[in-house]
Amino acid sequence: MTFKKRALLLIFTLFSFIINGQTLTGIVTDKNNVPLIGVNVFNDSGKGIITDINGNFTLTLEPVITKINFSYIGFETLSQQYFLEVNELKNVKIILNEVSKKLDVVVISAGKFEQRIEETTVSMEVIKPQMIENKNTTEIQTAMEQIPGVNITDGQANIRGGSGWSYGAGSRVLVMVDDMPLISGDAGQVQWKLIATENINQVEVIKGASSVLYGSSALNGVINIRTAFPSKKDIDKHPSVGYTKINTHYGFIDFPQRSSLIWWNQYKRRVYKGLEFFHAQKLDNISLTIGGNVFKDQGYRKGEVTDRKRFNFSLEKQDEKIKNLIYGIKGNFLFQSTGSALIWDSYENGYIPLDDKITTTSGDVFNVDPYVKYTIGNNRHSLNTRYLHLINDNETKGSETNDDNRSRLFYTDYQWQKRFEKINLLITTGTTNEIVYAQSKIFQGKNSRSNHSLYSQIDKKLGKLNISAGARYEYFSLDSEDGHEINGDTIYHFAEAKPVFRGGLNYQIADGTFIRSSWGQGYRFPSMAELFVTTNVSDIEIFPNPELRSEQGWSSEIGLKQAVQFGRFRSFIDIAAFIMRYDDMMEFTFGQWGEPEFDENGNVSNFFGLGFKSVNVGKTEISGIELSITGEGKINEITKINFIGGYTFMNPVSLELNKSYANDYYGNPITYNNSSSDSTILKYRYRNVAKIDIEVLRDKFSIGSSVRYNDFMSNIDYIFTTDLINNGDPNFGVDALIPGINESRKKFKDGDLVFDIRVGYQLDEISKIGFVVNNLFNREYMSRPANMMPPRTFAFQLNLKI
Numbered sequence: 001m002t003f004k005k006r007a008l009l010l011i012f013t014l015f016s017f018i019i020n021g022q023t024l025t026g027i028v029t030d031k032n033n034v035p036l037i038g039v040n041v042f043n044d045s046g047k048g049i050i051t052d053i054n055g056n057f058t059l060t061l062e063p064v065i066t067k068i069n070f071s072y073i074g075f076e077t078l079s080q081q082y083f084l085e086v087n088e089l090k091n092v093k094i095i096l097n098e099v100s101k102k103l104d105v106v107v108i109s110a111g112k113f114e115q116r117i118e119e120t121t122v123s124m125e126v127i128k129p130q131m132i133e134n135k136n137t138t139e140i141q142t143a144m145e146q147i148p149g150v151n152i153t154d155g156q157a158n159i160r161g162g163s164g165w166s167y168g169a170g171s172r173v174l175v176m177v178d179d180m181p182l183i184s185g186d187a188g189q190v191q192w193k194l195i196a197t198e199n200i201n202q203v204e205v206i207k208g209a210s211s212v213l214y215g216s217s218a219l220n221g222v223i224n225i226r227t228a229f230p231s232k233k234d235i236d237k238h239p240s241v242g243y244t245k246i247n248t249h250y251g252f253i254d255f256p257q258r259s260s261l262i263w264w265n266q267y268k269r270r271v272y273k274g275l276e277f278f279h280a281q282k283l284d285n286i287s288l289t290i291g292g293n294v295f296k297d298q299g300y301r302k303g304e305v306t307d308r309k310r311f312n313f314s315l316e317k318q319d320e321k322i323k324n325l326i327y328g329i330k331g332n333f334l335f336q337s338t339g340s341a342l343i344w345d346s347y348e349n350g351y352i353p354l355d356d357k358i359t360t361t362s363g364d365v366f367n368v369d370p371y372v373k374y375t376i377g378n379n380r381h382s383l384n385t386r387y388l389h390l391i392n393d394n395e396t397k398g399s400e401t402n403d404d405n406r407s408r409l410f411y412t413d414y415q416w417q418k419r420f421e422k423i424n425l426l427i428t429t430g431t432t433n434e435i436v437y438a439q440s441k442i443f444q445g446k447n448s449r450s451n452h453s454l455y456s457q458i459d460k461k462l463g464k465l466n467i468s469a470g471a472r473y474e475y476f477s478l479d480s481e482d483g484h485e486i487n488g489d490t491i492y493h494f495a496e497a498k499p500v501f502r503g504g505l506n507y508q509i510a511d512g513t514f515i516r517s518s519w520g521q522g523y524r525f526p527s528m529a530e531l532f533v534t535t536n537v538s539d540i541e542i543f544p545n546p547e548l549r550s551e552q553g554w555s556s557e558i559g560l561k562q563a564v565q566f567g568r569f570r571s572f573i574d575i576a577a578f579i580m581r582y583d584d585m586m587e588f589t590f591g592q593w594g595e596p597e598f599d600e601n602g603n604v605s606n607f608f609g610l611g612f613k614s615v616n617v618g619k620t621e622i623s624g625i626e627l628s629i630t631g632e633g634k635i636n637e638i639t640k641i642n643f644i645g646g647y648t649f650m651n652p653v654s655l656e657l658n659k660s661y662a663n664d665y666y667g668n669p670i671t672y673n674n675s676s677s678d679s680t681i682l683k684y685r686y687r688n689v690a691k692i693d694i695e696v697l698r699d700k701f702s703i704g705s706s707v708r709y710n711d712f713m714s715n716i717d718y719i720f721t722t723d724l725i726n727n728g729d730p731n732f733g734v735d736a737l738i739p740g741i742n743e744s745r746k747k748f749k750d751g752d753l754v755f756d757i758r759v760g761y762q763l764d765e766i767s768k769i770g771f772v773v774n775n776l777f778n779r780e781y782m783s784r785p786a787n788m789m790p791p792r793t794f795a796f797q798l799n800l801k802i
Contacts, residue, residue, distance in 0.1 A: 022061045022084035026092035028070060029055055036096065040071040070094050105572075105630075109204040109224040111459050111468060112179070112213060112428050113417065118561050121468045121504025121518045122210075123576050125149075125628065127203040130642070131693060134704060134758055136249050136772040136795045138274055138295055140200070140225065141192040146693050146706055147205055148628040148646025150223075153684070153783050155190055159207050161622045161650035162220030162555075162580055164684035165784050166588040167342060167537070167612065169529035172220035174210070178227055178330070180369065180386045183217060185409035185436030185449065188527030191388075194334045194365055196312040198245065198278040198291045201228030207626075208555040208578065209522030212470040212502040215432055215453055219522035219553065220580075227314070227330075242281025242288075244802040249274055251795030253300050257778055260348045261788070263302050272297035272306075272795075285318040287328075300790045301351045303358030304339040324375040331369065337362040342537045343786045347740020350780075350788035354738065359537050363391040378419040386411040405440030424461035428470075431455075438528055446481040447528055457502075464508035468518075473499045476525045476550075480532075496550065498523050512563030523552040526586065530614040541611030543593040549616050553582035564631075569641070571631025579623040584616040587683060589675065590717040592664045607737060609665055610719070617672055618656035620682060624649045638699045645692030652682035678715040684784055686710045688751075700762040711751040713784065720785050721745075741785050752781040760797075770797035 028039045028051050035055025042048025044067055051057045059068070063086050070078045075096040084090055110120040117124055125147050137143045141152050151158045156166050157173035175182055175190045182191045203225050210218040253270040255262055264270060274295035281288050290313045297306040316328030339360045341353035367388045374381045388409040415430035434451040457470030477495035502520030509515055526548045535542045559576035594609030628646030635641065657679055660669035673679045681687065688711040695704030719725060726742045728735040755777060760770040771794070778792040 022063055022087065023058060023089045024061055024068070024082060024084065024092065025056070025058045025089070026094060027051075027055045028057065028072075028094040028096060030075070031095055031097060036072055036075070038072070039096070040069070042069055042071075043067060044069070070096060072096055107204050108226070109176075109179075109206055109222060111426075111457065112415065113426060113459070118514045118563065118572065119466050119506055119508075121466060121506045121516050122520075123207040123557060123559055123574070123578075123626070125205045125207070125644075126630070127205075127644075129200045129202065131644075131695070131704075132197060132200055132203075133247065133799065134695065134702070134760060134770065134772075135706070135756070136251070136758070136770070136797055137197050138249075138272075138297075139192050140195045140197050140203070141190075143203070144205075144223065145708065146644070146691055147203075148644070148691055149207060149626050149648040149689065150205060151686070151689065151710070154787075155192060157190065157221075157223060158685075159205070159221040160578060160580070160624060160626065160648060161652040161682070161685045164587055164682060166586075166614070167542075169533065169588070170524070170527045170586065170614065171217055172524055174214050174218040174222045176214070176222060176224045178369070178384070179224065180384055180411060180413065181214075181217065181434075182367070182388070184390050184407055185388065185434075186390070186405060186407040186438035186440070186447075186527070187529035187533075188217065189529075191334075191365060191390075193308060193336060193338075194310070194332050194367065195225055196227065196278075196291055196293070196310065196332060198247065198276040198293060199227050199289065199312065201226045207576075208518065208557060209500075209502070209520040209553065209580070211474075211500045211522040212455060212472045212520060213428075213457060215455075215472065215474055216451060216476070216523060216525045219524045219551065219582075241802075242279060244280075244800075245278040246800040246802075247276050247797065249795050249797045251772075251793055253298075253790065254778060254792040254794065256351075256791040257780065258348075261351050261791075263349065263352050270298040270300060272793075285320060287314075287316045289314045299339065301339075301341055301353065302356070303353060303360070304341060306336070306338040308334070308336040308338070310334045322374075325372075326374070327370075327372040329368065329370045331367065333364070333366040335364055340537075342540050343738055344740075344788060346736075346738075347744045350740075350744075354540070354786075360395050362393050362395075365390050378421060380417040380419075382413075382415045384413045384415075405438065407436060407438040410435045426459040427456070428459070429454075429456040436528075447532065448479045449528060450477050451475070451525075466506040467504075468506075469501075469503040471499065471501045473497065474523075478528075478531075496525075498550075498552065500552075512565075514561045515559070516561070517556075517558045519554065519556040521552070521554045523550060524586070525550045526614070530586065541594060541607065541609075543611050543613040545613050545615060548586065548614055549584050551582055551584045551586050551616070553580060553585075555580040567633070568635070569631060569633030571629055571633075571643075574626075574628045574630075576626050577624075578626065579621065582620045582622075584618065585620045586614050587617045588612055589615050589617075589662075589670075589683075590719055591662075591670065591675065592666070592719070595665055603734070608724070608734075610737070615662045615670075617661050618654065618659050620652065620654050622650060622652040622682070624651055635696075640697045641694065642697075643692065643694045645690075645694075647690040648688070650685065650687055650689070652685050654679065654682060675718050676715050677718050677721050681715045683715045683717060684713060685715070686713060686751075695758075702758075702760040702762075704758045706756040707754070709751065709753045712745075712749050716785050738786055744782060745785070748780075748782060752779070754779060754781060766800055766802050768797075768799045768801075770799065771795070772797065 028036045037053055039051040041057045061084050065083045067081050075098050105117040105126055106114050107117050132143045144150050144152055149160045153165050154167050163172045170188045206222040210222045214222055250273045276293040278291040293310040295308045299305050312332045314330040319325035339358045341358055343354040344350045345352040345354050367386055369386045371384045390407045393404045411434045413432045418427045432453045436449040439446045453474035455472040460467040475497040479493050500521035504518035506516040531546050531548055532544045533542055534544050557576050557578040561574045564571050590612050592609050593613045596608045597606040626648045630644045632642045654672040657673045658671050660671055662670045690709045693706045720741050725737050756774045757776050758772040762768045775792045781789050
């Protein structure tokens with residue numbers, strides 16, 4: 001280069017610096033020093049450039065303090081402040097951290113230890129407390145309806161079609177609070193109303209047989225509600241007074257579309273209202289929480305009035321002398337009066353009970369849970385105990401039947417965990433013991449039941465492979481003071497024992513991609529109610545079956561969970577294929593189990609001996625596929641979105657259609673074929689279920705919507721579809737026993753589609769208001785035959801967090 005050219009280049013360079021002023025140059029890389037192409041480099045006004053093919057950038061700045069942002073899809077945005085002197089040239093190196101593609105979801109229920117949900121060997125879903133609160137949940141079971149693959153019918157949970165309809169007795173899904181069952185000892189009925197919705201950390205749902213770790217009643221899965229103290233961040237805001245949350249709501253029930261359904265004052269809507277509170281405080285090494293709920297509901301069904309008061313507390317202490325020793329006690333107390341109806345009067349009067357008879361239950365239910373936890377090195381010991389006391393005074397209008405019942409349940413679970421760090425192995429071993437005492441006329445005297453079990457599970461991690469295997473042995477016994485007649489003999493003591501096994505694998509085949517497979521056995525012993533109950537609910541007889549056998553089976557699945565990221569959105573997409581097999585499945589079956597009785601005028605006086613009874617229906621199979629998606633993300637700096645949804649296809653069938661599994665009162669054999677309205681599917685189940693819940697939060701506003709769809713329940717007990725039930729029998733002077741079942745089924749043959757919507761506004765740091773509409777389009781739908789669900793409801797919320 002000639003001297004003249006060099007001089008011109010120097011002059012040009014100096015001139016460019018004078019014109020351009022302060023210059024910031026540099027390179028942007030990831031943590032592995034790989035240059036990032038196309039990174040947005042800009043100031044707060046949006047002015048900037050992108051990095052070139054080598055990750056380099058050059059940016060001209062003013063001689064003032066300037067914030068520069070470095071933004072790149074899949075990486076955390078980094079902001080830095082720079083001040084350059086006049087004509088200064090500054091060179092920097094920027095390292096961006098990659099955003100995890102995985103949602104930070106940690107569960108405990110799968111293996112009784114903390115693990116990421118994507119690493120579990122079974123299908124799981126998680127519900128966070130924000131959705132429970134924002135949907136104005138007065139009973140936790142209504143929030144369960146939003147979980148993919150889960151349905152609730154008359155308080156009984158059903159996962160992936162594993163259960164049909166069982167009114168208030170027995171459950172194939174074990175509902176737990178803090179790893180301990182919350183199911184009544186006599187009837188095996190879930191105590192939903194006892195669960196404190198104001199203090200829920202998260203709800204974990206295991207889909208599939210879980211009897212190895214959790215025992216009987218976990219045949220179809222587990223719903224574990226985990227309570228927790230508020231975070232240290234919440235309490236530290238005001239350490240002297242702690243953390244307080246108050247939620248109150250006032251709602252009303254809209255008029256249904258058909259005027260014939262309105263049995264109340266047509267100018268005044270039915271109302272419901274409630275208040276709940278929760279307070280947590282830390283005093284030195286003691287953590288204290290107290291909470292409560294008051295709820296009143298005039299009800300949409302005639303006579304179904306609810307008056308409920310609930311109180312809960314927890315007290316936990318870290319021992320001052322013994323390191324890692326924690327002990328505490330929790331308690332829940334429920335005082336309530338509530339009405340319930342089993343069957344409607346007719347399709348036209350769908351919100352009036354049959355013969356205007358309602359069963360009112362009043363009484364007290366409470367549980368007290370002392371516990372202790374101790375960790376020494378890699379050994380963790382825990383002892384959880386529960387005392388569950390139930391007093392129910394049941395009165396049916398127009399009936400002289402005394403259905404009052406009492407039960408006391410004593411439960412203990414001791415667990416030892418040993419972690420071998422060097423070989424990535426965790427061993428969980430424990431013993432569970434449960435004793436129940438029950439007394440009631442409907443149980444034919446005093447009865448006691450006991451379960452004793454030993455269980456063990458190993459969880460091993462080999463690089464990207466997680467292995468889980470376990471076994472359980474459970475002993476079940478039943479004792480009766482008065483005895484029960486079984487096959488002509490009076491039996492005072494009954495006992496049986498069962499071993500069950502499970503195994504599962506989870507392998508990470510790529511970044512954010514996990515494949516899993518599991519197989520597990522399950523079983524369920526009959527509840528006392530299914531064996532011995534003799535009662536009348538809303539004029540419908542419930543018959544005992546002391547010959548009922550325990551049911552057992554297995555479930556298996558293969559699934560794929562993929563972590564996905566689109567910009568600032570992170571989600572899990574999960575797809576699973578599953579199959580469940582049952583032997584001696586128990587089903588709540590409607591039939592003619594009793595002798596017809598006639599009054600002095602020759603008219604039938606006891607519903608022709610018709611009623612419900614639990615029977616073993618033989619071998620069954622449920623198979624299907626399920627797709628679910630859970631996610632969260634940001635549209636921009638002030639707009640966030642949360643969503644959960646899924647679709648489940650189920651094919652539940654009887655494997656012994658023509659096998660006689662029972663006889664009616666006259667000795668006629670009953671098979672699945674001749675007792676079904678559609679024997680191609682198990683009774684009281686759906687084939688297709690889809691759900692989604694989406695919530696968008698922008699600055700102080702939030703709006704959310706839930707959608708639930710299920711197809712037609714094609715198979716019910718055949719007798720429900722007969723002329724005797726729908727039209728009556730003039731030969732006996734009998735009108736229709738339950739009018740309108742066929743009419744309603746014809747109307748609802750396309751299934752049900754229900755929308756809910758909610759909006760909220762954060763008034764200030766401590767207060768928030770909300771408005772919730774359930775069944776937005778006021779659609780008529782049924783959860784089962786002769787059970788019309790509520791019309792549209794409106795609720796106003798005020799939430800305070802102090």
